Amino acid sequence: MSTTTTTSTRRGKAPAGEKIADWADGRLGIYGLAKANMRKIFPDHWSFMLGEICLYSFIIVILTGVYLTLFFHPSMAEVEYTGAYAPMHGVRMTEAYASTLDISFSTRGGLLVRQIHHWGALIFVAGMALHMLRVFFTGAFRKPRELNWLFGFLLLVLGCVAGFTGYSLPDDLLSGTGVRFMEGAILAVPIVGTYIAMFLYGGQFPGNDVIPRFFSIHVLLVPGIMLGLLVAHLILVFYHKHTQFAGPGKTNNNVVGMPFLPVYMAKAGGFFFLVFGVIAIIAGTTSINPVWVLGPYRPDQVSTGAQPDWYMGFSEGAIRAMPAWEWNFLGHTVNFGVFIPLVVVGILPALIALYPFFESWLTGDKREHHMAERPRNAPTRTAFGAAWISAYFVLMIAGGNDLWATHFHLSINAITWFVRVGLFVVPFLVFVFTKRVCLGLQRRDRDKVLHGRETGIIKRLPHGEFIEVHEPLPQGEMHRLTSHDQYAALEAGPSVDDNGVVRKQSLVEKLRVKMSQGYFGEENQIPKPTVNEYEEITSGHGHH
């Protein structure tokens, strides 16, 4: 932010600092921005820092990526290796692979930067996934943040694209297998697949063009778009101000926390160094993608345990679990064994990406929401999210089925069958289970408000009965547990209107009523305690 130029307020330097600030203000008008933002408030909660992990790892990945481009040759020209890594001497490989070996073995610190880049990328995508789940489960995607939710989702998708293209660049046997898979997947697209494959690979697989093309996509196209989206994402975060969890003094119309200057600047700035430090230590001590033992790519060679990086694991799983379906008709072939999983891989993320619009349609709620909800207070949403995660996990298991098979002494065929069935059964079970848990937690909150906290102290009454002493909650806590919104379910309107004419209800409207009942109906949320109930109990027969 441009406010950084005005941070120096130390007395000794003040005049010089002020002069510089005045100079900048005269040209950039920074004081206006600074006035609004210098003491901007940010709420403190660890889960609000997940986005920062993504931001910082993105910066780290860009910094290290720029370094790597200084040494990497994105070329598929074949060379006979003569570099520093003896076990590869004389092996034919592309320049891309050879230069990756050189970065790892001839450049001091090159291996470290490579590993920071790769670990940073894994953590970047993982951080985005976790950040997205945090936003989802706390309902922080609701108005006015739906667009920012989409920006974030696009960043996640582009992060995966950047990851996949980057993973392919060294042209090693593992990543080459992934590039080969991509060719097969493109060929499976009906009608245009063959043409797209020819255009992407500059001819037949593997050709001589795919690595330089992936390089352009990886270092230029995708990061460029991501940078733009990231800036938009951050501006919106600033503009909307952060959500916060309920608590005393925290309302939908304020944001409670510490000011940007100095606390948040120190914490956020410090956190950047913490993230960088942790990733550097991991990269310094833990090997990742040691391409030199994998060997250069050759289309007739392969290794077992060929997996993509984790974020593509679910797509790999969808394809592994697919039964063999292929259609031949009128001289054309559709490879459903690849095509259907590709569609699933598109639909599954789309479900979560479009969910905010579904929920806002369902509730018809046009108000702004700035309070982060507790997951238990939106049981159906939480259950849907959990079911979604479980489906993702089932596919991830399929993506590593060969490793689970060897490490847990299982049959790979049995795991595949488990996934084929589990993809449909597990999310359903998880949905039901999660919803029960949420409702149970809601009931507990209700009991806590109405009957107070269990103290663990057992008292014997004069007539011999044992009771546990309950201690009433402090007011702030009672407020926190009762301040959430509860929607009432939509009712199906009367089937005839006032004049006795049959009302036409569209199917969509009927569906909406049904869904609304499922979300907010009697069985689907526990009414939060009312003051009347509370007073009746407290004034009546004491605690229980």
Next chain:
Amino acid sequence: MSSGSENNMSPEHLPNEQDAEGTVAVPGADHPFADPGLPAHQPRKQDIDEKAAKRSERVVAFLFLLSMLATVGFIASFVAFPVDDIRYVWPLGHVSILHVMLGVTMGIALFCIGAGAVHWARTLMSDVEIADERHPIAADEETRSKVFADFQQGAAESGFGRRKLLRNTMFGALALVPLTGVVLLRDLGPLPEDKLRHTLWGKGKRLINMNTNEPFKPEDIETGSLSFAMPEGLEYEDHDFNTEIAKAALMLVRIAPDEIKDQQSADFGVDGVLAYSKICTHVGCPVSLYEQQTHHVLCPCHQSTFDLSDGARVIFGPAGHPLPQLRIDVDDEGYLTALGDFEQPVGPSFWERG
């Protein structure tokens, strides 16, 4: 949301519209669930005890100093350790000592800056919580009508709605001009034509052992063994070696004739020596996880399983059709040769495959 009155479970599915605008009824203090407001600030030890504050200051300064030392260590490691020095470091294993030293010192240098700054913020900077007002994102009615009025004035002044010819031709031009970019993409690659239908195999081409570079004789292939072959004339040094081997790669097995279930498959081979494409018909990974007792071959990528004793029929996994088999024979000198190209396209299915 603290909007809506808490002592009344709203029978509506939405609280009233006025509540949405933020006219929150502030409940009185008698209300047991009422928002008591921000709790009073409680001082930290550092706020009231100068000794504790000094202690925090020393910790922060120590962390910053440690970072400086680590940076010096980083530079020293960079100079001191050769790039190819492998040493045993517990518990990591035999590692490049330069790499580990650089990583750890850099990590400490960065982490300590962060830890120092955060500790400073947490213990020495004010921790009084402040509430900032939010303002509705949507503009008020006055702004809204001004914007619309301005827009309509601008649109009218442009003549955009009135001069339809201008508007329509402009749309036309804008719609067409991206085609220049699309056309430029044409030369990204050639048209598919029948490229995916043919491989380097052809009549009379010998099967070359990929390990020894010698042509195979049938007796080289023992029952229960697995060998890999490429077409005669293909050299590792060829600039299109990878592109050709991506289609032509072959695996050779020998199955006792009475165990071969598919007659055509047996006819395509020589005395039980069968030559199958090594490229999976699913997405093109080299399938060659051959189980010599079951004659199953498994693809390591997506576990398509083919039964080589039964014409490479798919018995598990996502592949849609069998591996193509190459017709082979023995030439005059006793070497295995192809009788032609594969009769079907090898590798993954595509739309035009038919």
Next chain:
Amino acid sequence: MKKLSARRRHPLAALVVLLIALAATGGLYATFAPADKAQAQGESTSQQDKIETGKKLFTVGCASCHGTGGQGTTDGPQLVGVGAAAVDFQVGSGRMPLQQPGAQAPRKPRVYSDDEIEALAAYVASLGPGPAVPESAAYAPSGGDVARGGDLFRTNCAQCHNFTGKGGALTDGKFAPPLDGVAPKHIYEAMQTGPQNMPAFPDKSLSSQDKQDIIAFLDEVNGDEAPSEGGFDLGGLGPVAEGLFGWIFGLGALVVVAVWVAAHTAKAKKS
């Protein structure tokens, strides 16, 4: 004590108790579990008696499945013509005698001593001609070309045994075993004889020198001294292990840090 009684109502209390109980159980088991007793007794046998001794051992330990003359039964394959190399591999790596029927015989501590294995091998070799146990010059890693071996390994072996010989899954519970710590001699014999479902790689398709190159490569990337330049190798299992590590230790560590950064600083007076 009041603190404790309040805390035992904490939502995480049950989890903590469970973890402590699990740790205690595991720890006790590890402490008191009986250690494997190595059992091997050497008994030198003279050259002439080897076949005779082997036959005796065979009748007691192998014939029930492989038949009294090694002609095979429904429970075990015929051993006529498999050669001494096959016996040396199967018995020397502990796969035989079979402990229990299963998808395949796993490697386990061997039952017979060196001399006994030699005798068994001599006996089986006498049943019919087959590959002999290789001389150490044929499989010594020092005699191989690592780079060429790597290339050959990726063409012939990696599809089942993984890039660096970490093993992998086959169909229906079968697996290609990891090659860590497998003696070079056994690797050579396995390529030569094709044990169980592994295909054989006879000398005509993979020459003796090729085999030695492969052994040299494995020794370089998978031996006890194999370097892992970039740090701890996570078992060499590739992206699945890396992804798990990234989530649990990478993102996990960062979340722990985030909790510290965001948490309220301890107040002077605990309320």
